[in-house]
Every structure is written in C-alpha cells, then in structure tokens.
Amino acid sequence: MADRLKVGVLGATGLVGQRFIQLLHDHPWFQLEVISASAEKAGMKYSEATRWIWSTPLPSSVADMRLCKLSPEKFKGLDIVFSALPSQIAGGFEEKLAKMGLTVVSNASPMRLEDDIPLVNPEINPEHLKLLEVQRRTRGWKGVIVKNPNCTTAILTLSLKPLLDEFGLKRVRVATMQALSGAGYRGVYSMDIMDNIIPFIKNEEDKVRDETRKILGSLKGERVKWLDIGVSATCCRVPVLEGHLEAVFVELEEKPSDLSEVIKVLETFEGLPQKLKLPTAPDKPIIVRSEVDRPQPRLDRMAYRGMAVTVGRIRWDEATENGLKYLVLGSNTIRGAAGAAVLIAELMKAKGII
Numbered sequence: 001m002a003d004r005l006k007v008g009v010l011g012a013t014g015l016v017g018q019r020f021i022q023l024l025h026d027h028p029w030f031q032l033e034v035i036s037a038s039a040e041k042a043g044m045k046y047s048e049a050t051r052w053i054w055s056t057p058l059p060s061s062v063a064d065m066r067l068c069k070l071s072p073e074k075f076k077g078l079d080i081v082f083s084a085l086p087s088q089i090a091g092g093f094e095e096k097l098a099k100m101g102l103t104v105v106s107n108a109s110p111m112r113l114e115d116d117i118p119l120v121n122p123e124i125n126p127e128h129l130k131l132l133e134v135q136r137r138t139r140g141w142k143g144v145i146v147k148n149p150n151c152t153t154a155i156l157t158l159s160l161k162p163l164l165d166e167f168g169l170k171r172v173r174v175a176t177m178q179a180l181s182g183a184g185y186r187g188v189y190s191m192d193i194m195d196n197i198i199p200f201i202k203n204e205e206d207k208v209r210d211e212t213r214k215i216l217g218s219l220k221g222e223r224v225k226w227l228d229i230g231v232s233a234t235c236c237r238v239p240v241l242e243g244h245l246e247a248v249f250v251e252l253e254e255k256p257s258d259l260s261e262v263i264k265v266l267e268t269f270e271g272l273p274q275k276l277k278l279p280t281a282p283d284k285p286i287i288v289r290s291e292v293d294r295p296q297p298r299l300d301r302m303a304y305r306g307m308a309v310t311v312g313r314i315r316w317d318e319a320t321e322n323g324l325k326y327l328v329l330g331s332n333t334i335r336g337a338a339g340a341a342v343l344i345a346e347l348m349k350a351k352g353i354i
C-alpha cells in the first residue's frame with residue numbers, strides 16, 4: 001500500500017465526483033488524499049457537504065475528509081488529479097495544475113478536440129496517449145492533461161470500434177435516450193422531465209459527432225487523423241436516473257455474412273485494459289444480450305460494475321446498404337465519466353507514463 005500514487009478529485013461532491021469516491025476510496029494503486037468542491041463547502045466534512053445519491057453507502061474512509069477550495073497549492077505533491085468540474089471553470093484550473101507538474105485526467109469538455117490533447121476511451125485508442133509527448137514539448141508544462149470522452153460518445157464508440165475494425169464504417173446515425181444524472185446534480189427540473197422527454201441537450205450532438213471521429217481516428221505522426229465518416233446524432237433527455245440508451249444505425253463498408261458474425265465480433269472484443277488486467281477494467285467491455293427487450297437502463301447499467309456496455313436488438317437495417325442497427329446502453333457516470341477516467345490513469349501507470 002505504501003507505494004500507491006497520491007490522487008485528488010475536483011468536484012468531488014457532484015454526481016461524477018461521487019462516482020470517483022466510490023472507485024478511489026479503496027483503489028489498489030491510488031490513495032485518495034485531496035477532495036474539493038465549491039468555495040462555500042471548503043472546510044466541511046465530505047459527508048456533511050454531499051447529497052449522496054447512489055444506493056451503495058458513502059464510503060466511511062471518505063466521510064470525515066475535509067473539502068478544500070480550488071487553490072493550486074492544495075494539490076501540490078499529488079501524482080494525479082481527477083477532474084469532475086463544470087466545464088465553465090475546468091479549463092483554466094486544470095491548466096494551472098498541469099503547469100505545476102500534475103497529471104490531470106478530466107471529464108470536462110474544454111480542450112477535448114485540441115490536437116495535442118489525448119481524448120481517450122481506454123479500450124479503443126490507448127495509443128493516442130503518445131500525444132502527451134507533443135503536449136509537453138509545445139506547451140512547456142511539467143505535467144499533462146488527458147481527457148475522457150463525453151458520456152454518450154464513450155458508450156457509442158465502445159460499440160463501434162469492433163465493427164470498424166472488422167467490417168469498416170461508412171456512416172453512423174444515433175438517437176439517444178439520456179439519463180438525468182448526465183446533466184449533473186442540479187441538471188434538470190423535475191417539473192420539466194416528469195412525464196416527459198426533452199428532445200434537446202445543448203452542444204451534445206456536436207460533441208458526439210466530433211469526439212467519435214477523433215477517438216476512432218488514427219495516430220499519424222504527431223496528430224490524430226480523425227476518422228473520415230459521417231456521424232449524425234439526435235440527443236434526448238428521458239426520465240431515467242442513470243444509464244444512457246442509444247439507438248444506433250450504421251452503414252458498414254462490408255456486409256457481414258450473418259448476424260452471428262456481428263455478435264461474435266462484439267462479444268470477443270477486448271482492449272489493452274483487459275490484456276493488462278487493469279483493476280477497473282471490465283472482464284468484457286461489451287456484453288451482447290439476445291432478449292428482444294434488452295438492454296434496459298435498470299437491468300443493464302451496472303454490468304461489470306458499470307464499466308461494460310450492453311448491446312442488444314442487433315438487426316439488419318434494410319433501408320441502408322450494408323446497414324446494421326442495434327441499441328447500446330452504458331452507465332453515463334461510470335463508463336461514460338469517472339470509471340473511464342480511472343481506467344485511463346491505470347493505463348498510464350501500467351505503461352509507465354505516470
């Protein structure tokens with residue numbers, strides 16, 4: 001235990017922050033040392049300052065930890081800082097920490113599309129971490145910033161990667177049914193969402209399009225060449241607490257011989273986190289269900305502790321040449337946020353980057 005890396009969490013009281021607490025309080029490689037929230041909560045005990053929303057109890061080892069405010073000196077001496085800050089304030093503070101020499105793994109959207117910022121979904125594009133060499137050289141920071149994808153994109157790209165590798169992708173269309181927790185603790189008023197669906201999520205459709213193309217892109221020299229395909233998304237907020245469900249329609253380069261070939265390609269997919277047996281890696285990143293009414297948020301969001309996505313209803317899409325359609329579901333706060341970030345940090349440690 002003595003050689004565990006020292007870590008901190010920014011935005012520890014929020015919905016993603018609470019997931020970080022769950023994942024880090026007893027992590028075998030990381031020791032949680034510093035937690036922070038907004039200035040009003042600085043000095044308070046975590047258990048007093050947090051409206052804990054998850055069904056497992058707030059970990060007792062964190063309950064009495066004191067929250068600190070966003071001052072760079074509070075984070076001195078840490079190895080890694082996980083960020084679950086609102087995007088409006090994340091960018092500037094994360095940069096300050098990177099300048100000080102810290103490794104920042106961030107959920108917040110600023111900088112995700114910049115050329116020297118790795119945007120990593122660990123099973124898909126771990127090689128994009130090589131951009132950190134460019135980042136260090138061009139920015140002159142002692143530390144680094146790595147981003148994990150937007151929640152919808154993290155879940156979608158995990159299902160697309162095996163299809164891309166095996167059959168090639170020409171076009172992707174997706175309609176999403178996104179959970180309330182995706183909008184943060186104060187995200188959506190109950191009077192707006194009860195008995196309702198809101199067919200708009202600000203900036204989400206552009207994020208899904210651009211981040212999907214960057215993550216599935218290939219490293220060419222010192223940059224990522226984005227995958228040259230059309231990606232089109234329609235994003236809706238639905239009255240579900242947790243777990244984004246996405247209806248995906250893909251046009252493949254090559255038609256698979258039959259649907260059992262598609263199922264096999266998805267079920268047998270694994271990435272570097274599985275090969276390296278990283279602590280937070282799911283045994284299988286993609287689960288395929290054969291029941292006609294799966295995946296469902298309540299039943300499938302916690303597959304492999306929330307780190308696997310579940311695919312179901314795989315069918316041909318007769319309206320499109322080489323068309324395939326299916327649904328994919330994943331935990332937005334774990335696979336789509338804190339879990340992906342912790343897995344990135346494990347990968348960086350295993351590869352000797354931290």
Ligand SMILES: NC(=O)c1ccc[n+]([C@@H]2O[C@H](COP(=O)([O-])OP(=O)(O)OC[C@H]3O[C@@H](n4cnc5c(N)ncnc54)[C@H](OP(=O)(O)O)[C@@H]3O)[C@@H](O)[C@H]2O)c1
Pocket residue numbers: 010011012013014015016017036037038039040041070083084085086087089090107108109149150151181182183184185186332333336337
């Ligand atoms: N929710 C998801 O599924 C999801 C998925 C992927 C990415 N993300 C991204 O992850 C980030 C966090 O999302 P969330 O859903 O956890 O949001 P949230 O529930 O609203 O939590 C926000 C956190 O940031 C803190 N905070 C707010 N203003 C602050 C300030 N001025 N200074 C310091 N701390 C401040 C809050 O502290 P207080 O408690 O003191 O207000 C809280 O801990 C966002 O950038 C979001 O876009 C979220």
